Amino acid sequence: ARCEVCLEQYCTQVQIEARTLEQMLSIQVLPASLRYQLELSQVVTSARESSIDCSRTAGRLHDVAQLVEALQEAIETLMAAEAFESEDAHLHANHVRDTLLPAMLVARTISDQLETLVAEDLWPLPSYTDMLFIR
Numbered sequence: 479a480r481c482e483v484c485l486e487q488y489c490t491q492v493q494i495e496a497r498t499l500e501q502m503l504s505i506q507v508l509p510a511s512l513r514y515q516l517e518l519s520q521v522v523t524s525a526r527e528s529s530i531d532c533s534r535t536a537g538r539l540h541d542v543a544q545l546v547e548a549l550q551e552a553i554e555t556l557m558a559a560e561a562f563e564s565e566d567a568h569l570h571a572n573h574v575r576d577t578l579l580p581a582m583l584v585a586r587t588i589s590d591q592l593e594t595l596v597a598e599d600l601w602p603l604p605s606y607t608d609m610l611f612i613r
Contacts, residue, residue, distance in 0.1 A: 485567040492574045493560060496582055500556050506602040507589050508549055514596045515542050538595065545592050552585040 518539040525532035559578040564570040593605060 482567045485571040489570050489574050496560050510600045510602050511546050511592050514600050549588045556581045
């Protein structure tokens with residue numbers, strides 16, 4: 479019985495963390511990344527219209543666009559993994575360990591990569607620099 483209770487607590491805690499991550503990514507990180515992508519695309523379009531070389535900015539736009547696509551896919555994967563339910567505590571805990579936690583790690587990794595690219599004034603969360611060196 480204790481094992482069942484511990485497994486249930488483990489699953490509940492990880493699911494709360496996963497829902498929180500999914501909400502933060504969907505409501506804060508993704509919109510900020512899309513705004514930055516829009517800004518970059520406007521800069522590239524304007525520079526090309528003015529016959530200005532913007533290959534580095536276009537490269538950055540490409541990187542951001544790829545990460546935004548990957549983030550959207552990671553959010554969908556995370557949501558699908560969150561939806562799993564089972565009455566069997568062992569099966570549910572195995573799903574959390576094998577599917578939900580890896581999905582969370584992928585989403586977090588993409589978000590961390592976007593944090594290094596998105597303009598500071600658009601990033602909605604405290605950066606590692608902000609947390610380590612209080613401004």
